[in-house]
Amino acid sequence: MCLIRLTGGPMEQMHEASFPLARISSVRGVEELENGANLPKWLDSDDLFWIDIVGGEKPTQADLLQQLGLEDTDREWAQRFGQAGRITINREKLRAVTWLAKEANGGLTEIHLLRTRNFILTIWNGDAATLDGAMTGFAERVGQLKGTPYRAAAIVLQLLLGILEHAVSEIDGQLQATDVQFERNPTAIDFRSLSSRIQRLHTAWASIDRYSIAVKSATVGIEAMPGMDQRGAAELNDYAEQVEDVQHRLQERYRWGAEIIQHFATAIAQRQSEQISRLTVVSVIFLPITFLTGYFGMNFNWMIERVNNPVAFGLLGVLLPISSVVVTIVWFKRRGLM
Template sequence: MHLDDAAARCAEGGFVWLGLFEPTPQELTQVRAKFGLHALAVEDAEGFHLRPKFEHYDSGHYLAILRTARYDDKREQIDTGEISVFLSDTFVITVRKGVASELHEARSRLERHPELARTGSASVLWAILDHTVDCYAPVVAALDTDIEQIEATVFSGVVAPTERIYFLRREASDFYRAVHPLLAVLASQLQPAKWPAELLPYFRDVYDHLVLVSEEVAAQRDALGTILEANIAVISVEQSKIALRQSATMEQLTIFASIFLPLSFVVGFFGQNFDWLVTHIQSFPIFAVFGIGGLILPTVLLFLWLRRRRKERSTEEAAARPLNSVRGVAGGLARQD
């Protein structure tokens, strides 16, 4: 239907549902001129809002802004959109933005309830709200699946990609900002004087579904926060294991270096061409005493020193265990008090 024909039908007392998808500012200006929309309402419809809202203007028009969402399985990402609903007694104008703002199902839903359609434009608002909230449920289910996969990875002791956890938490937070503020908006519309009595039970039903979705999304955000902390703990454990392996390797290398250090000194000393060394070491017994003995003696002394240090370390660790146990018991008693 052409815009002029739609405006003429409203002027004759008929009812029109006009749908616009990502209109240009010029198109919105034409719609405003034909239907007498408030300038602030049109300005709100041109922008993109992070939070739903519901406004009533003195001209008798209403503006409802809703956030829509759908889950893309291939990209594992939530696509969001926005629907601005201009409402009056003779027309409903919907301005859709984003791929997640399809309203065909809302129209079909209203056609299946002709008794509600006879109540006027408020029935269109109900159909749009009901369809929008129902589309939240698949998003919640898809997020649950992703969270369960990450939980199984993290709590099995395997490090999960931290980037994916952050990404899911951001997606859940954005989804929560789209869902939770709608509770207050919808709750303000549940008063008996607001809408026809036949529609109030249907609005309450939408509100009940929205409460469940909001609670589930809030629980998902908390779960992702816990998973992130657990994943950081797993990363810390893995880093500690790597540090311990590196420390053990460095200890072994240090021991080897400590063994060869005195040997290198002895070999270097006796390798000097001093006259005394050249003229006095002329037999195997003397070579065995000064040469081989000079190598064995520091090796034995180093072995005895390392063995003593190991015993001292074992004694210190054994003495520290009872002290840590006492501190643990004392800490438990203090928490009980």
């Protein structure tokens, strides 16, 4: 499948990178959107489709959103990133601010979803290939979704959530590998990198936790909403349960990671304590020698007068220090300190 940028107009030659990538998923499969002129045929048809817009600069995004016939409030909402996770459902449209997983660093990528008229729109920034599987999956299912727009929106939401679930499964492997490495050689673990990854995991969990609450609130009594089809309501309720499951999984992985960090900190503290104990033993062993050296050094004139033969020097200068060290070591061993 070939993915190309939106083309058209002289601006393309000046700054091609400013144009977003755009693809459409429908009963015909996943197609590239070559230029805005193709949109009217999609909008005028009865076919249900999903259009995905990735990257690009705001002016070119805005042109494409305007061609889709979006209202000013919807265009502004779609391009305003940095929002809290939420979902809004009414009889005319469905809006969602949710996330995809970043494979590179374990963080989250914000993605906006809008269901209105006969299409579902997603707009975000990142690697378009991330949604290849989801768009193909939608194309395979969309034939059964005609006349159930809310069900179609719920299916897209579930496909997006599936990408996040896959990332959580990869986190399991990473934590398991870290746990095994900790058991074998705790000092080989990069504590700063591990802490950074666990912090990102905590941020992801907190974001999904708030989003889960918003989804549950939005789907309360959804069956009774005017214009809501029952199958759509069922899919949205399933989606709410799936989001809650992902939230619980992230929470468990964060706790697992936090335990690894705690064990790592405990192991480091224990190792430092052992090193301090060894240094203390060594200093105590040589403390008598330090005392003798200081004592005789302060009484140097007395030593000159009294230590005037090899026997006295051997007793006071050699045998006494060695004896003090031996006695100290024997005492430590009997007390179980060595």
